[in-house]
Amino acid sequence: MTTTPKAYLQITLDVDAVNRAAAAKVYTSYKEPFLTSIPGAVSKDLLIRDEDVQVLHGFNNVEEAQAYLQSDLFNHDVVTGLKDLLNAEPEIRIYRVN
Template sequence: MRHNHGLSPDRDTVVGRELLVRAEDVQGLHGFEAAADARTYLSGELFTRDVTGALSPLLEAAPDVRVHDTI
């Protein structure tokens, strides 16, 4: 499932966004040009306020955030 929530013009480093919906959880999968871009996004206001903040009423625990780098 593709989503566009939280997209803004300054997020041109985001290559792709997908939601993986499973019975046990929902995962937001984001693609970036580089791992550093992902870390910048995760520490920015867009993620901390708009994404995590907006979803906090729906979360049973703190989000499990991981950055994976591919070769």
């Protein structure tokens, strides 16, 4: 049974087209650890547009989305894996589902 997210963490990444495969590899590498080890994580999707790449994370609530941004998985693994691929700081937004 899939849980419906009650909050979303959206991270928009400015990544050149030539680096998108490498960015997708970071996403793929950490998707399963995110879903199995981060409290409240219920989904993770990669959205690709011509102008940017977005990662949409689903959570049970806003507090768990905020906590993920402080986690070792995010700060030590994901951020480190992406840092040389980004043209600018990621845009981070958290949304509550009503």
